[in-house]
Amino acid sequence: MKAWISLFIGFFWANVLGYGGGPSSIPLMYEEIVNHYRWLTNKEFSNMLALGNALPGPIATKIAAYVGYDVYGWWGFVIALFATIFPSAFALIFLLKIVRRHRQSLVVKGMTLFVQPVIAIMMLILTWQMMKESIFSIGIVQSFAIAFISFLALEKWNIHPAFLIIASFAYGGLILPHL
Amino acid sequence: METSYRDLILAMLRTGIFGFGGGPSVIPLIRYEAVSRYHWLKDEEFGEILAIANTLPGPIATKMAAYLGYKQKGTIGAFISVIAHVLPTCLAMVLLFTMINVLSYSTVIKGMISAVMPVIAVMLGQMTYEFASKTVKGLGKSLGSLLFVISFFMLQIISIHPAIVIVLFLTYGAIYFKRKSKLYSQNKEMSS
Numbered sequence: 001m002k003a004w005i006s007l008f009i010g011f012f013w014a015n016v017l018g019y020g021g022g023p024s025s026i027p028l029m030y031e032e033i034v035n036h037y038r039w040l041t042n043k044e045f046s047n048m049l050a051l052g053n054a055l056p057g058p059i060a061t062k063i064a065a066y067v068g069y070d071v072y073g074w075w076g077f078v079i080a081l082f083a084t085i086f087p088s089a090f091a092l093i094f095l096l097k098i099v100r101r102h103r104q105s106l107v108v109k110g111m112t113l114f115v116q117p118v119i120a121i122m123m124l125i126l127t128w129q130m131m132k133e134s135i136f137s138i139g140i141v142q143s144f145a146i147a148f149i150s151f152l153a154l155e156k157w158n159i160h161p162a163f164l165i166i167a168s169f170a171y172g173g174l175i176l177p178h179l
Numbered sequence: 180m181e182t183s184y185r186d187l188i189l190a191m192l193r194t195g196i197f198g199f200g201g202g203p204s205v206i207p208l209i210r211y212e213a214v215s216r217y218h219w220l221k222d223e224e225f226g227e228i229l230a231i232a233n234t235l236p237g238p239i240a241t242k243m244a245a246y247l248g249y250k251q252k253g254t255i256g257a258f259i260s261v262i263a264h265v266l267p268t269c270l271a272m273v274l275l276f277t278m279i280n281v282l283s284y285s286t287v288i289k290g291m292i293s294a295v296m297p298v299i300a301v302m303l304g305q306m307t308y309e310f311a312s313k314t315v316k317g318l319g320k321s322l323g324s325l326l327f328v329i330s331f332f333m334l335q336i337i338s339i340h341p342a343i344v345i346v347l348f349l350t351y352g353a354i355y356f357k358r359k360s361k362l363y364s365q366n367k368e369m370s371s
């Protein structure tokens with residue numbers, strides 16, 4: 001099979017079957033990339049994942065971009081990204097269009113209302129996981145100190161999140177390694 | 180107010196470049212741009228999009244980016260928005276691969292990523308609070324709290340897949356008002 005067709009099919013399946021956002025697709029992508037198509041070895045894959053985790057932005061697209069480029073040059077880059085992003089993005093737009101059309105109906109209103117508590121709890125769990133990971137890597141005092149300052153900055157001083165992220169990078173990159 | 184392509188591109192560039200830690204950590208950033216900064220959407224609408232995006236497979240941030248672009252500027256907007264969101268980091272991925280050992284084992288990078296986690300946690304916490312207060316406002320304290328407990332139980336204690344939990348709640352939400360009005364009219368008949 002032509003390399004670009006395999007790229008499309010591989011990344012299409014890995015992402016269409018991956019529920020719960022990018023991170024949940026990683027094992028599926030591993031299956032396609034290492035076991036099925038043998039585009040990368042196990043070691044290359046884990047190196048790539050390490051780099052991907054060090055960079056910002058969605059993880060699934062970074063993996064697709066790298067493997068696509070590695071296998072089939074810039075066209076591979078485009079095709080792997082397209083297969084990763086397009087199917088689910090299209091499905092979301094399509095579903096939301098239907099919902100919008102029935103905005104006034106009590107059915108849609110009830111759905112909108114009842115989904116809020118689930119989202120709240122999902123966010124709570126994410127908050128907890130993020131905090132746990134932070135405490136694990138930099139300890140409880142540092143984590144809470146940074147969290148407390150962030151809270152003040154966002155809630156009281158209305159600082160743009162990007163500045164806060166840059167500030168925490170500066171702290172983490174310049175000061176943390178020397179502590 | 181008409182959104183310019185410039186705003187759309189800048190917003191998505193920022194969410195892509197500052198979103199460390201994968202999809203979930205990008206959500207508060209996208210919310211900040213779309214709801215707080217540019218007022219493209221109300222918070223309820225954002226919650227709804229997030230919920231539906233969560234029931235669909237595939238990366239979450241790119242779905243959100245595509246929808247926001249589509250809502251502002253149609254199909255071209257969707258493409259531009261996604262490209263602005265993913266391109267810088269995807270290019271960086273390809274170009275930096277030669278330096279991989281330096282980057283992923285550097286204590287500076289590790290420190291940076293660790294220090295940003297509490298910041299992201301606070302932003303996720305803020306969203307938790309907002310969705311929770313919206314629930315209480317819409318459904319009242321007792322029903323709201325009951326739903327929190329049920330969601331927590333399903334998601335965390337018995338680990339049902341989030342997509343299934345969302346579909347269950349959506350289904351009940353779809354019949355909620357109908358049931359309520361039926362009960363209401365029954366009560367009226369009984370009392371008269």
